[in-house]
Amino acid sequence: MKTIFVTFSAALFLIIPTSSFAANLSTLIVNQHPGVGHIAVVGDSLAAGFKATDSKVKPAGCLSRNFDHDKMINIAVPGLTSEEITKAVKRILKYNSKLIFISSGGNDTLHDHKNPGSYPEQKTLDEMNAMFDAFLKTGAVVAYLGLNPPAPYPTRLPAITQLALSKGVIVVDGMNGLWKDPLLMADTHHPNNAGYSIMCNKMVNDIQPYYP
DSSP: OEEEEOOOOOOOOOOOOOOOOOOOOGGGOTTOOOOSOOEEEEESHHHHTTTOSOGGGSHHHHHHHHSOOSEEEEEEOTTOOHHHHHHTHHHHHTTOOSEEEEEOSHHHHHHHHHSTTSSOHHHHHHHHHHHHHHHHHTTOEEEEEOOOOOTTOOSHHHHHHHHHHHHTOEEEOTTTTTTTOTTTBSSSSOBOHHHHHHHHHHHHHHHTTTOO
16 A cells, blocks of 8 residues: 655644534445545645644544555645635545545634634635535545534534535544543644544544445
8 A cells, every 4th residue: 555645835824623413324425435546635734633743643644544545645734724725626636536534624714713704604615515516526435524613613613514414425523522631632723642543533433334
């Protein structure tokens, strides 16, 4: 198995929080069991495994260790907004991945909180909708790192989760139970190795019924 790390330019700040979601119903997930192929990890700091010092527990390392694949494509950069990730969709699609794991939306919220009105919620939802549609049209099974953060981020990220569920995207509640535990967090927004290990277990459990 080969691992390819594709570097992607950009950087802003970081993101992210969460709560808990209902279990996905297998009959609602689109493109189940697409077969072994490339796996792509796409998005922001949580997708990149920011603050983890053990590459095995980062999302790319986690998926690489636990799922059969041809190549691992890692296009995740701390600070990316949904707009920046959407602009990279064509680049991502050329890999024809069979499993795509996404974390996006948290930086949009941080931008808008810092400068109210600068990044409307509907803009994020439109970008995520386009992103989900583009990836699903390729026949890939798509997983989204769902987040239900505390104030001041009350609506946008849960709205993305509902959008993802409506599209037949797997929603991984990877951060639930981590946020306020200093033994599991490296900083306010990002897990440490132990926290990412827990996230990894949730990713595997949620994705395994649908891939490969």
